[in-house]
Amino acid sequence: MESLISASQFGQSACLKVILAGGRAPGYEKSMTKTGYEPLTSIDAITAGLASVGYISTREISTAIYLAHNLRKPILIEGPAGVGKTDLAASMARFLDVSLNRLQCYEGLDEGKALYEWKYGKQLLYTQLLKEKLGEVMDGAGTLNAAFDKLTSFEDLFYSETFLEPRPLLTAMKQDHGSVLLIDEIDKSDEEFEAYLLEVLSDYQVTVPEIGTIRAQVPPLVILTSNNIRELGDALKRRCLHLHIDFPEAEREQAIVRARVPDVSDALLKQLVDFVQGLRDLDIRKRPSISETVDWARTLLLMHATELDEDMVRSTLNVLLKHESDIQAVDKDVRTLARAAASAG
Amino acid sequence: MAEQVLTDFIRALRSADVRVSTGEAIDAAEAVKLIGYADRQRLSDTLRCVLAKSPAEKLAHDRLFELYFSRAPIPHAETPPDQADSEQDASEGPGDMLDLLESGDETAIAMAMERAGQEAGLQEIRFSTQISYYAQQMMKSLGVERLEGEMMQAFRERTEDGQAYAEELIEGRKQMFSRAREHAKQAFETYGAGATLAFREDVLAETALTALDVRDLSRMQALVQKIAKRLAVKHSRRRRKKNRGQLDVRKTLRANAGFDGVPFDLAWKQTRRDRAKIVAVCDVSGSVARVVRFFLMLLYSLNEVVPDIESFAFSGRLEDVGDTLETDDFAAAMDKIVNSIGMSSTDYGQSLSDLKMNHWNVLDRRTTLIILGDGRSNYGDPRLDLFREAAARVKRVIWLTPEGESLWGSGDSELLRYRPHCHTMKHVTTIKDLERILDEALSRYQ
Numbered sequence: 001m002e003s004l005i006s007a008s009q010f011g012q013s014a015c016l017k018v019i020l021a022g023g024r025a026p027g028y029e030k031s032m033t034k035t036g037y038e039p040l041t042s043i044d045a046i047t048a049g050l051a052s053v054g055y056i057s058t059r060e061i062s063t064a065i066y067l068a069h070n071l072r073k074p075i076l077i078e079g080p081a082g083v084g085k086t087d088l089a090a091s092m093a094r095f096l097d098v099s100l101n102r103l104q105c106y107e108g109l110d111e112g113k114a115l116y117e118w119k120y121g122k123q124l125l126y127t128q129l130l131k132e133k134l135g136e137v138m139d140g141a142g143t144l145n146a147a148f149d150k151l152t153s154f155e156d157l158f159y160s161e162t163f164l165e166p167r168p169l170l171t172a173m174k175q176d177h178g179s180v181l182l183i184d185e186i187d188k189s190d191e192e193f194e195a196y197l198l199e200v201l202s203d204y205q206v207t208v209p210e211i212g213t214i215r216a217q218v219p220p221l222v223i224l225t226s227n228n229i230r231e232l233g234d235a236l237k238r239r240c241l242h243l244h245i246d247f248p249e250a251e252r253e254q255a256i257v258r259a260r261v262p263d264v265s266d267a268l269l270k271q272l273v274d275f276v277q278g279l280r281d282l283d284i285r286k287r288p289s290i291s292e293t294v295d296w297a298r299t300l301l302l303m304h305a306t307e308l309d310e311d312m313v314r315s316t317l318n319v320l321l322k323h324e325s326d327i328q329a330v331d332k333d334v335r336t337l338a339r340a341a342a343s344a345g
Numbered sequence: 346m347a348e349q350v351l352t353d354f355i356r357a358l359r360s361a362d363v364r365v366s367t368g369e370a371i372d373a374a375e376a377v378k379l380i381g382y383a384d385r386q387r388l389s390d391t392l393r394c395v396l397a398k399s400p401a402e403k404l405a406h407d408r409l410f411e412l413y414f415s416r417a418p419i420p421h422a423e424t425p426p427d428q429a430d431s432e433q434d435a436s437e438g439p440g441d442m443l444d445l446l447e448s449g450d451e452t453a454i455a456m457a458m459e460r461a462g463q464e465a466g467l468q469e470i471r472f473s474t475q476i477s478y479y480a481q482q483m484m485k486s487l488g489v490e491r492l493e494g495e496m497m498q499a500f501r502e503r504t505e506d507g508q509a510y511a512e513e514l515i516e517g518r519k520q521m522f523s524r525a526r527e528h529a530k531q532a533f534e535t536y537g538a539g540a541t542l543a544f545r546e547d548v549l550a551e552t553a554l555t556a557l558d559v560r561d562l563s564r565m566q567a568l569v570q571k572i573a574k575r576l577a578v579k580h581s582r583r584r585r586k587k588n589r590g591q592l593d594v595r596k597t598l599r600a601n602a603g604f605d606g607v608p609f610d611l612a613w614k615q616t617r618r619d620r621a622k623i624v625a626v627c628d629v630s631g632s633v634a635r636v637v638r639f640f641l642m643l644l645y646s647l648n649e650v651v652p653d654i655e656s657f658a659f660s661g662r663l664e665d666v667g668d669t670l671e672t673d674d675f676a677a678a679m680d681k682i683v684n685s686i687g688m689s690s691t692d693y694g695q696s697l698s699d700l701k702m703n704h705w706n707v708l709d710r711r712t713t714l715i716i717l718g719d720g721r722s723n724y725g726d727p728r729l730d731l732f733r734e735a736a737a738r739v740k741r742v743i744w745l746t747p748e749g750e751s752l753w754g755s756g757d758s759e760l761l762r763y764r765p766h767c768h769t770m771k772h773v774t775t776i777k778d779l780e781r782i783l784d785e786a787l788s789r790y791q
Contacts, residue, residue, distance in 0.1 A: 043387070059386070059387075059390060060390050060393070060394070063387065063390040063391060063394060064394045067376055067379070067380075067391060067394055067395065070376075070379050071372060071375055071376060071379075071395075073372065076398075078399075120603075120604050120609045120610075121603060121604055124604055124605065124607060124609075230578075231574075231578045234364070237398045238366050238368055238369060238398075239368075240398075241372075241394045241395055242394060242395075242397065242398040242399075243394060244400060244403060
């Protein structure tokens with residue numbers, strides 16, 4: 001019996017504050033506790049910090065992060081696939097040395113998978129355990145009323161944190177030193193879920209009806225990404241800072257490839273980036289992303305290429321272009337593009 | 346002062362169709378407090394991030410930021426003496442035009458212009474025709490009357506010196522007026538241009554399609570795109586409806602197998618909604634030439650936003666134009682279609698049988714068939730049998746015609762004979778009509 005009661009008293013973790021309905025928490029004055037956000041002192045510090053973990057930032061990206069931290073707002077990042085939206089979140093987590101909680105959105109995602117769930121199985125097990133112990137507990141309660149009183153004097157066992165299974169959103173709220181919460185491809189989720197996110201994103205709190213409101217002591221740095229499959233609701237957009245990341249300029253792309261593939265020679269690097277940039281201007285179904293440029297650089301390196309030549313490009317084009325029709329469409333342009341890149345390099 | 350600058354900028358953004366909520370305005374104020382006005386590039390990045398939330402809005406922001414902050418003096422909150430000075434100035438009334446001219450101090454003149462502009466309520470400017478009016482108002486608050494008094498005085502003296510002085514004053518007044526005008530014009534570009542455009546679009550949406558001019562075309566296209574997007578956003582929502590109250594027994598058992606079959610999680614039956622599918626058939630012959638542009642424009646825009654749409658065009662024969670609309674840009678696609686298909690004389694019967702021969706399988710029970718045309722078939726066989734068969738296959742048939750109801754059935758028009766097989770037959774006069782009818786058609790899928 002002892003063990004049962006102590007189970008119900010499972011302490012709340014230090015970072016977590018449970019405020020029963022109606023109670024309002026004090027504002028988020030910067031507490032004395034050390035958070036992981038200390039390196040975010042200035043925009044330049046962010047750019048440098050991201051560079052140290054291999055993410056080449058831009059003025060705009062760093063500004064957005066700086067604002068997000070200081071205004072305590074989520075960032076909504078839009079832009080074509082493969083420009084490093086998700087990678088930004090991962091790099092931030094590495095830079096700040098905090099945990100990354102990732103929530104991948106898809107159609108049909110609900111709060112049970114995003115926020116929390118009750119551990120039904122465990123609850124069931126406990127019910128059965130309790131059944132056997134019930135006689136002992138009720139020992140001495142002469143009347144039905146006395147038994148009832150005795151029962152209600154115990155805390156609510158089943159709807160306590162012991163049986164709460166935290167999912168990414170709740171986990172992110174519970175981090176002591178802050179965390180990066182990545183809500184990936186929010187446009188793939190349903191509108192109901194988007195509405196559900198509003199509470200989490202504006203107050204950094206989660207309401208569990210059976211327990212109360214759980215508020216993050218150190219709000220996570222929230223990054224949402226969208227590929228614009230559907231238009232997001234106004235309410236969500238209003239609550240977020242908005243960052244549009246497009247394909248990078250040649251210079252930045254060179255820096256990115258250099259960071260990922262350090263062995264590539266300067267001449268080849270410049271040529272291959274020029275070629276990819278030229279490719280993006282063509283009318284094709286899927287324009288090559290940064291990660292594909294990186295893959296291509298690796299491929300060329302494996303083939304011991306020192307500079308671009310037409311045959312080499314043709315034989316490795318499938319690394320860059322993933323649609324047969326695209327490969328056919330650029331076929332006639334390969335020569336001119338490769339020559340232009342080679343002569344410029 | 347600093348707040349005024351930001352408030353005015355937000356007002357300018359709003360007039361340019363950038364939606365800025367109060368909450369966002371507060372965020373912007375906080376962000377600016379953090380970043381400061383000193384670094385313009387940084388300020389632009391910041392406001393862009395806080396206020397503009399789509400690529401179109403970002404463009405509008407960049408344009409306005411350039412326009413606005415090239416003019417507005419950047420306030421220095423950290424230099425209180427300066428502020429005290431300007432407050433003092435204000436209490437003395439706006440800087441007098443005479444003094445300004447005498448001193449010739451450029452900064453003072455610019456400051457005075459700014460103040461006069463605010464007094465004249467320049468932020469309210471909406472139309473380019475108002476520029477002169479506002480310039481006059483600014484002249485008044487700059488104290489043009491005292492200058493004019495002085496001028497009259499000098500004339501009256503009838504001395505050579507007086508004459509010269511008066512002429513000098515006239516020249517000065519002219520200069521000030523052109524500066525005030527310039528100032529008002531800039532204000533119009535900042536605050537008014539967007540509002541004017543919105544106004545024009547409202548007018549365009551209500552103008553009869555037949556009365557539209559070729560030069561409205563590009564603006565019209567933007568408008569139609571907006572409409573198509575609005576429709577798509579509205580109707581791409583929820584495709585599943587929870588049917589509460591009807592237990593899905595299999596699903597519930599499956600979901601709770603782990604709990605020994607004790608049903609913790611109840612699963613309810615769901616009904617899946619049909620996704621909208623549109624088959625549009627557009628008459629591109631000479632008789633509807635005036636409106637065909639807009640029909641095609643709408644098809645083109647819908648093609649971009651509705652995932653499931655098949656488009657056909659016909660005059661003598663019917664052809665699939667889906668690929669053309671998808672791959673080419675609008676002007677090219679339209680030329681191609683009108684030139685290759687629109688050249689022969691209209692034959693609805695032949696076109697229907699082409700549809701039957703080659704594309705009959707695109708018509709199914711979740712299809713809305715939209716026909717755009719006047720139903721003038723040059724006295725050929727209208728093939729009502731085929732039309733009836735098509736109508737039976739699909740969910741709904743909507744016929745949109747550019748002709749008024751009184752003309753239906755006159756001459757070679759077969760509309761009255763087609764009519765019994767259509768769910769709706771409507772006379773479309775404006776873009777608004779088109780939007781309403783399509784909205785209604787798509788609502789049937791809810």
